[in-house]
Amino acid sequence: MPGTDITAENLKTTPLDALHVSLGAKMVPFASYNMPVQYPLGVLKEHLHTREHAGLFDVSHMGQGELTGTDVDAALEALVPGDLKGLKPGQIRYTLLLNEDGGIIDDLMVTRPAEPGKENTLYLVVNAACKDGDFAHIASKLQGRATLTRFETAALLALQGPTAAKTLAHFIPAAAAMPFMTSRVDMFDGVPVRLFRSGYTGEDGYEISIPAASAEKVAKALLAQPGVQPIGLGARDSLRLEAGLCLYGSDIDTTTTPTEAALNWVIGARRRAEGGFPGAAKILDQVKNGAGKKRVGIKPLGKAPARGHTEIQDGNGNKIGEITSGGFGPSYNGPVAMGYVDSAFAKAGTKVALIVRGQPLPAEITAMPFTPHRYFKP
Amino acid sequence: MSQTRFTKDHEWIKIDGNIGTVGITQFAQGQLGDIVFVEVPAAGKTIKAGGEAAVVESVKAASEVYSPVSGTVKEGNAALPDAPETVNSDPEGKGWFFKIELSDLKELDGLMDQAAYEKFCAELA
Numbered sequence: 111m112p113g114t115d116i117t118a119e120n121l122k123t124t125p126l127d128a129l130h131v132s133l134g135a136k137m138v139p140f141a142s143y144n145m146p147v148q149y150p151l152g153v154l155k156e157h158l159h160t161r162e163h164a165g166l167f168d169v170s171h172m173g174q175g176e177l178t179g180t181d182v183d184a185a186l187e188a189l190v191p192g193d194l195k196g197l198k199p200g201q202i203r204y205t206l207l208l209n210e211d212g213g214i215i216d217d218l219m220v221t222r223p224a225e226p227g228k229e230n231t232l233y234l235v236v237n238a239a240c241k242d243g244d245f246a247h248i249a250s251k252l253q254g255r256a257t258l259t260r261f262e263t264a265a266l267l268a269l270q271g272p273t274a275a276k277t278l279a280h281f282i283p284a285a286a287a288m289p290f291m292t293s294r295v296d297m298f299d300g301v302p303v304r305l306f307r308s309g310y311t312g313e314d315g316y317e318i319s320i321p322a323a324s325a326e327k328v329a330k331a332l333l334a335q336p337g338v339q340p341i342g343l344g345a346r347d348s349l350r351l352e353a354g355l356c357l358y359g360s361d362i363d364t365t366t367t368p369t370e371a372a373l374n375w376v377i378g379a380r381r382r383a384e385g386g387f388p389g390a391a392k393i394l395d396q397v398k399n400g401a402g403k404k405r406v407g408i409k410p411l412g413k414a415p416a417r418g419h420t421e422i423q424d425g426n427g428n429k430i431g432e433i434t435s436g437g438f439g440p441s442y443n444g445p446v447a448m449g450y451v452d453s454a455f456a457k458a459g460t461k462v463a464l465i466v467r468g469q470p471l472p473a474e475i476t477a478m479p480f481t482p483h484r485y486f487k488p
Numbered sequence: 489m490s491q492t493r494f495t496k497d498h499e500w501i502k503i504d505g506n507i508g509t510v511g512i513t514q515f516a517q518g519q520l521g522d523i524v525f526v527e528v529p530a531a532g533k534t535i536k537a538g539g540e541a542a543v544v545e546s547v548k549a550a551s552e553v554y555s556p557v558s559g560t561v562k563e564g565n566a567a568l569p570d571a572p573e574t575v576n577s578d579p580e581g582k583g584w585f586f587k588i589e590l591s592d593l594k595e596l597d598g599l600m601d602q603a604a605y606e607k608f609c610a611e612l613a
Contacts, residue, residue, distance in 0.1 A: 147548075148521065152521050152522050153521055153522060153546070153547040153548060154521070154522035154524070154547050155522070157547070344521075344547060344548050345547075347548075348547050413525055413569065414525055414527065414543075414545075415524070415525055415545055415550065417549075417550060437547060437548070438524040438525065438545065438546075438547050440524075440547060445525075467543065
């Protein structure tokens with residue numbers, strides 16, 4: 111039953127590797143990194159702790175970089191469907207790198223730094239497993255309109271949960287007033303940090319970019335605050351699933367379009383009118399007329415979780431789709447899933463069957479998130 | 489006289505006459521983490537040694553529980569599906585999965601005793 115140990119050789123480590131080990135983390139290979147999947151608290155309690163107090167996640171494996179140039183907005187808009195020209199200083203936008211077929215190469219966060227002199231800079235955070243490909247793709251498409259700089263060694267921490275704001279305000283008072291999806295730079299006990307009021311849990315919280323050499327100091331300072339626990343990748347996945355957030359490579363990939371992924375909201379109004387992003391003709395047609403399949407929430411009506419790749423059938427035994435992420439939702443206190451179904455079955459309340467261990471189990475298409483988002487929107 | 493035997497898949501079977509009670513070990517529950525779903529077999533089901541007999545799921549993943557021996561299921565632990573966390577808190581006691589009537593007692597000879605199993609686990613760690 112236990113997983114086979116994979117040799118730690120050749121795995122990259124984050125600046126917090128020694129801290130994870132000292133905290134008793136169970137380390138696993140993830141996206142070429144040796145990462146903590148859980149700490150002694152365990153996945154279930156780590157998940158619940160984050161929803162009730164605050165959890166600290168090491169997400170330093172993610173790719174950070176900066177695009178700079180007088181034509182930077184147009185340069186990146188040629189690759190994504192988001193409105194970047196309308197992105198104000200200090201704002202963050204979730205967007206998608208698209209291929210010419212309208213498929214999703216990656217999802218990413220784009221920030222226009224708030225500090226003066228950074229008007230022509232966009233700060234990027236991309237997925238760990240995609241980062242080399244993403245940055246190569248972006249660099250190859252810039253045509254001299256902007257310069258890409260990777261921050262290969264910078265650490266990234268996420269502090270998530272209802273007490274995250276109070277915890278961070280202890281070190282950076284101005285952090286508490288930042289609205290959801292905004293960013294600022296500040297000093298954390300003498301360390302220059304870039305704060306993002308964003309996350310991957312559905313909770314209020316921050317992502318904090320830190321110079322590698324100071325990452326452990328900042329992490330230890332946060333962990334020393336009351337109610338802060340280290341949280342591993344296991345709970346990160348169950349938290350984001352309950353929040354209805356996509357995992358790249360499972361819920362979205364190059365075979366899914368924004369419309370199919372129920373991510374039409376990422377396409378800015380101006381971009382819908384103007385097009386000019388990869389796959390625009392196909393995607394704008396899908397925005398208008400719908401696509402053949404759609405990403406939906408799926409609630410198993412019994413107790414059995416249905417995992418990724420579980421077949422979804424209609425009431426007559428016909429395959430209508432597949433689960434892409436599924437498991438047990440600790441806060442929801444029951445099984446939760448998301449996946450793709452033929453659009454005719456995508457309406458909330460539609461009854462479907464999930465084929466688990468050869469048996470059809472009753473389930474229902476449902477709206478997401480499974481647990482309400484609690485973002486700070488003053 | 490009862491005796492307990494263990495499999496390399498970390499099931500235990502406690503033998504009383506020709507009836508065996510089966511569960512997963514302390515080591516196994518620790519590896520799985522918080523258990524959130526359990527499915528036990530129905531009475532009357534016949535299973536071969538090494539066959540899939542029950543299901544145990546943590547937040548992270550689903551795992552099969554294999555029967556250490558061949559035989560006919562006499563009883564599934566009806567309390568377990570409503571309290572799957574019992575497998576974490578008392579894996580070798582109240583967290584048993586099913587009772588099975590052995591069809592071939594000689595199969596027990598192929599299983600590990602307590603000392604051999606402890607050595608087996610020590611080598612995995």
